[in-house]
Amino acid sequence: MAEGKTAADGAEAAFRRELIESGLVLDAGVEGLYGRSLVYEQITSGVSALVTRTGVPDGAVSVHFPPVIPRWLLEKTDYLKSFPDLTGSVHTFRGDDRLHARLLALVDAGEDWVEVLEPAGVVLRPAACHPVYPLCTDGPLPAEGRRFEVHGWCFRHEPSGDPARMLAFRMHEFVYVGDPAGADAHRDVWIERGTAMYGGLGLDVELVVANDPFFGRVGKVLAANQRDEALKLEFVFPITSTEKPTAIGSVNRHQDHFGKTFGIRSSDGEVAHSACFAVGVDRTALALLHHHGLDPGTWPAGVRAQLWP
């Protein structure tokens, strides 16, 4: 083991190598970015379909959004305050032939060519649920609140040798927007459903109080508050470390954060509260591969029945 490397680093590198050598995932040419094989995709499809079935009692509206969201949407939330270092801002070229010549000269010289770019109207989506809140601003919510199922590609700029920390990954969420009691109930029911769902996959998850990776000095305070109020609970399972198991899902209460940000009112006219259950689809696939082995054909029949009924 190289100096300065921890046991976790070693386990991460070993699991990454196993995944790539088995052909399940492909090194896509930059740290944290992976291609997926058909077998891997059959696992993520199975996980996603299972999440959908588990959420049927929610009667949620299913919506799907692209990997990019409007720039104004990111600016409107606290994302740039809380997680600037994870942001993926999209820039494009709007110049003429002359500026284009300059762009190509920079590329040819192996220099940064981004100085000739301008920000586009979009940024990469950091979490699946962000685009649903603007859908709730057309007057007070119904008494039962609104429920959404939303899944798709998310991006967080945290290059890592840990295959469970990807730059681009899929998240599958069930979101509730309504009143505080409804948000608490959403959390409670999804703690139960989530635990049962992972259990059915043979993943004996632990539910732990957690915090988001808030940035900088102020972030330390935000993280402490989040933990104090137990706003984030993670379903963790050991993938590359038993000491620091990986969050493969979470239940989050946002209090009135999105309600205030987007001006959403519950049926009684108060600022709406929201909560979500979120599954890391790729991380759940990796947990399954790590725990049951790299050949899904050999997984326990009960697990296979959950994924591919």
Next chain:
Amino acid sequence: MAEGKTAADGAEAAFRRELIESGLVLDAGVEGLYGRSLVYEQITSGVSALVTRTGVPDGAVSVHFPPVIPRWLLEKTDYLKSFPDLTGSVHTFRGDDRLHARLLALVDAGEDWVEVLEPAGVVLRPAACHPVYPLCTDGPLPAEGRRFEVHGWCFRHEPSGDPARMLAFRMHEFVYVGDPAGADAHRDVWIERGTAMYGGLGLDVELVVANDPFFGRVGKVLAANQRDEALKLEFVFPITSTEKPTAIGSVNRHQDHFGKTFGIRSSDGEVAHSACFAVGVDRTALALLHHHGLDPGTWPAGVRAQLWP
């Protein structure tokens, strides 16, 4: 009709409004960006599954890649030369607390906050097939070449009121990498299969010689060459204009473009040629909705059987 607007603009706006009012797609808050309903997603899933079934005789390796690709990969191809204006370069924040304060001050002031960002190691993926070429560089290809099925989210920065010109959309491709004769054969067989596949969906497509939207003065020459050699054939179908029907799929011969760029050699040691069949999954869904009506429940039984066998 407002002055300066063409009939096509009117038809685009009308179809866009219909799609949004029906709830099939959602205005995601910036021009060219849309959310998708469950019904819409059932159509795109059906289209994608049909493309997969149509390509079974290829015996292709199925690979799936995220919506972002390495920056070096874009730099290595001619993309920045040919389509700089469509590029989506990803930038992130790597500063400290002090620079973070500056970032937040810019956001609060409603000013551009991108000056404090730095380029990330990735860019948005402009076409589904780009990540497969680096997979072919491990020595000469087998005599039969290599075949890939690849699909996923692509990004092109071309904001438009035409719902068939989305910022973010899905493309499903079958790619061949091998020798010139194999590339021609790939084109020929996919012209047949593609025409039959669209025919089975009730879409009487026309196959036309086309060109990519190359940028600037030099681009005009590149486009003319591409047309002269008939390297790009598009399956077009009228969605918002009968005069300018929309390309909902294409067959492309790349000659030795990717072979040279990535140093790929065919079995005889020559620079490899490549070709691809590409389906615009979202555009095909829109063509179906436009042609058969906004309620897939009422579509012809034969079309439904192709999509949801």
